[in-house]
Amino acid sequence: xxxxxxxxxxxxxxxxxxxVGTCTDAIMQRSPELPNVPxxxxxxxxxxxxxxxxxxxxxxxxxxxxxxxxxxALLKVLQSSVMQSSLSNVxxxxxxxxxxxxxxxxxxxEAAKWGKVVQESGARVE
Numbered sequence: 001x002x003x004x005x006x007x008x009x010x011x012x013x014x015x016x017x018x019x020v021g022t023c024t025d026a027i028m029q030r031s032p033e034l035p036n037v038p039x040x041x042x043x044x045x046x047x048x049x050x051x052x053x054x055x056x057x058x059x060x061x062x063x064x065x066x067x068x069x070x071x072x073a074l075l076k077v078l079q080s081s082v083m084q085s086s087l088s089n090v091x092x093x094x095x096x097x098x099x100x101x102x103x104x105x106x107x108x109x110e111a112a113k114w115g116k117v118v119q120e121s122g123a124r125v126e
Contacts, residue, residue, distance in 0.1 A: 019034060019037040020037075020043055021037065021038050021039055021040040021042070021043035021045070022034055022037050022038070022039055022040065023039075023040055023048070023049060023050045023051055030042075031093075032093070053095075053106065053110070055103050055106075055107070056070075056074060058070060067100050068100070070100075071099070071100045075096060078094050078096065079094075079096070
C-alpha cells in the first residue's frame, strides 16, 4: 500500500508550502492525488524510495491452503469498490501481490534497506 499524506495534499498549492516530489513505489508513477508534482526521481534524485506499506502476516507454518484462502479473502476486500473508495478518500493506493510470498519478499528487502540506514546512521535505542 502506498500512502500519500492527506494533510500535505490539502496544503499543496498554498503560498507557504511547495511539494517538490513524491515518493513512489517501484512503478515510479506520479501520485494520482498530485499529478502535477514530479516523483523524486523525476525531480533529479535517483535511487530514492520511501513508501509506507501495510500488510497482514500469519504464523509461520500456516498450511498453504489456509494461506491462499486468507490471501484470496484479503484481495477480495481490498479490491472492492467500497474499500477502494475508502482508501482513496484518505490518500491511499493499494499495490496487490499475486502470491503471499511476494509480500514476504518485500518485507525482507525493506528490512535490509532500513537496517543498513539505521546501522550507517549510528542510531541507537535509548
